[in-house]
Amino acid sequence: MSIHTPGTPENVVLAQSVNGRLRAEARIVAARAFLFRCLGAGAFAALLGLGTGAAFYGYATMNQFDSAAEKIASAMQAALSEITLKTKGEVTLTDNTLRLEGGLPRGGAPTPTQAQLGNDAAPASKAPVNTTFTVFKQVPYMDGQIVTGWNFRANEDVPFQQYCYFSRRQNEAKGQVEIKIDLAMDGKVLPQPAKSDVNLEILGRNCVWSEGKKT
Template structure:
């Protein structure tokens, strides 16, 4: 057994070896620490970059759909602003206002108007007596095999008839020729009394009379 004393060659060599080993272990420890730090920093940077990339992709994805929706809405608005739909007339859709153009106007019922010649204003009797001119407007409603006729008697320059009457009329062929059957129904908006020996109900037929004011007088 040998005992190394301070300052001997063996002690110096041993001290140097110990120091070298300690320095090597210290460098290895520092290297491992740096490696761990570098790995952590790299992982952090990678995760941060991945997060930023995903966020950018999501924003771009949503913005793409918003832009597409805006483009579609703009295209539809432009198309609807100039659209024209055609039927028998023309339907134009402009600024959410629907306009009908070119549609035929409803046909009004042709109302006969007596002419001056038909009224015969210059006609006078041989006696030269004064002449009072009146005229009658007839309203005819088909009923069964005949018609119900309402007559409105007017005086000249008056808008309201001074007399109204209603009757049922039917023509039939007989051996002696054509015969017209006439049954009086009402006068001035009031149904006439029902005959006792008649099978014709005057009240039912009189519902087809056309009075001037739409009601009884």
């Protein structure tokens, strides 16, 4: 083992080698740092570009949809302005069907036509004929319904008679039968039967009377 004294050629060479290696390592570290900075800047620029592109694409898409919607609305408006609409209504009353041209008269209340009233019909005996029609108001109640009938004479707007009853169907051994219980007449509840479990007063509250009449 030999120890070199300061200033000897061997020490100078060794110092130069150490300094060269340290400078080389410093350059490597600096190069790596520069590389990382470049990668970070590139990633930031790429993300910024993607975000900007997506924003422009969304803006263009929204403008495209708005323009299409405006075009469709304008086309529909132009088409509807040149079209004449004709309405037809169909209203069912119990077993009879009324077909009305131009909508429903009297604020939506159906009325029979002259042909359905059959004012010209007459019996073979030529006896006078009284023509009437009935409008039914039905209110669901338990397993049946409460029906109010308004009887009208031809060409009259006020019913001359009103009645109300409870109706429901039940299955029997011989088939299905309808049970009917009379409740009221002309806005007044009928007398309560002595042996009946049905309270006519309670059921009669569901009757629908003309001109605001109540039981």
